[in-house]
Amino acid sequence: MENVNWTTNNIPSQQGKTFLITGANSGLGFEATKVLSKKGAHIIMTARNLQKGNEALEAIKKENPNAKLDLMQLDLADFYSIRNFSNEFHSKYSKLDVLVNNTGVMNPPKREVTKQHFQVQFGTNHLGHFLLTGLLLDILKNTPNSRVSVQSSIVHKTESMKPDIHFDDLNFEKSYNRDQAYAQSKLANLLFAYELDRRLKTNNINTIVTVAHPGYTKTNLQANSGFLMSVILNNILAQNVKIGTLPILRAATDENVKGSEYFGPTKMMELKGYPKLVKSSDKSYDKDLAKKLWKVSEKLTNLTYEF
Numbered sequence: 410m411e412n413v414n415w416t417t418n419n420i421p422s423q424q425g426k427t428f429l430i431t432g433a434n435s436g437l438g439f440e441a442t443k444v445l446s447k448k449g450a451h452i453i454m455t456a457r458n459l460q461k462g463n464e465a466l467e468a469i470k471k472e473n474p475n476a477k478l479d480l481m482q483l484d485l486a487d488f489y490s491i492r493n494f495s496n497e498f499h500s501k502y503s504k505l506d507v508l509v510n511n512t513g514v515m516n517p518p519k520r521e522v523t524k525q526h527f528q529v530q531f532g533t534n535h536l537g538h539f540l541l542t543g544l545l546l547d548i549l550k551n552t553p554n555s556r557v558s559v560q561s562s563i564v565h566k567t568e569s570m571k572p573d574i575h576f577d578d579l580n581f582e583k584s585y586n587r588d589q590a591y592a593q594s595k596l597a598n599l600l601f602a603y604e605l606d607r608r609l610k611t612n613n614i615n616t617i618v619t620v621a622h623p624g625y626t627k628t629n630l631q632a633n634s635g636f637l638m639s640v641i642l643n644n645i646l647a648q649n650v651k652i653g654t655l656p657i658l659r660a661a662t663d664e665n666v667k668g669s670e671y672f673g674p675t676k677m678m679e680l681k682g683y684p685k686l687v688k689s690s691d692k693s694y695d696k697d698l699a700k701k702l703w704k705v706s707e708k709l710t711n712l713t714y715e716f
């Protein structure tokens with residue numbers, strides 16, 4: 410049992426390491442970029458909006474002129490954008506130590522779809538990252554001791570949100586429930602992470618996969634969640650972004666992990682606090698469910714993973 414809080418002081422030098430962080434212009438992705446660049450990492454920031462991405466990059470450079478940052482455009486709600494991104498990434502870089510699948514969209518009040526007509530939370534949070542990771546797998550495999558770190562959420566086990574993979578209506582076409590759609594996408598993040606870690610191990614590949622969740626952290630994510638959450642609860646209950654980013658930083662850098670670890674806060678029912686190992690729901694460890702989701706995801710993204 411750990412008695413000492415895990416903080417950014419626990420992160421060793423990241424000099425020589427290359428990170429790719431999705432959704433790096435805002436919230437947790439932005440904070441993670443700031444911290445890791447101070448530790449000497451080279452970071453490829455991605456943003457769907459290059460202007461927002463540039464403003465974020467400049468803000469970090471202002472604080473830390475030595476930060477090694479590149480910025481690339483990536484819209485995870487568009488498979489063409491993901492494939493173009495991957496082609497450009499392959500032409501520019503030959504290694505990737507850590508892929509941080511952080512981008513997320515939560516609770517649009519009306520049903521929205523991605524460019525390829527998938528419900529936007531399932532399509533972006535899960536399918537977008539599934540495709541991105543598969544396209545970058547060759548570079549990850551060629552980078553010794555590389556890892557993929559995935560941002561999930563406590564809602565994957567919030568019973569009122571009926572967390573499940575709704576195979577009969579993955580895209581919520583029959584009836585749209587924004588909370589259930591978000592919970593499905595965040596459960597899918599965990600099922601994908603654990604299944605990918607298992608498949609990498611079965612194929613004797615030393616890339617590992619870790620997962621994190623930030624509890625409840627004040628960011629732009631809650632913008633769709635109404636006045637109560639986005640203004641009142643955000644200012645009373647939510648933790649600040651510096652502490653909320655620690656679980657994903659730990660998942661991405663802790664050298665004592667072997668794969669499939671899940672880090673999150675442990676205070677106030679995992680809403681707040683410093684990161685420790687936490688347990689995800691029983692459903693997230695269901696291997697049959699993970700295999701079924703994997704098969705559907707390969708079909709929907711038209712990508713077969715090559716190990």
Ligand SMILES: NC(=O)c1ccc[n+]([C@@H]2O[C@H](COP(=O)([O-])OP(=O)(O)OC[C@H]3O[C@@H](n4cnc5c(N)ncnc54)[C@H](OP(=O)(O)O)[C@@H]3O)[C@@H](O)[C@H]2O)c1
Binds near residue numbers: 629
């Ligand atoms: N904050 C929390 O309490 C909390 C709790 C549980 C889990 N999480 C997870 O943490 C992750 C980061 O969220 P956050 O709290 O930092 O929220 P945030 O401040 O809203 O950041 C989300 C990031 O994702 C980007 N994004 C959204 N849709 C995208 C798309 N189609 N393509 C590319 N990028 C896209 C956003 O870009 P724009 O700026 O252009 O919108 C932004 O950079 C998400 O996966 C979220 O589910 C957060």
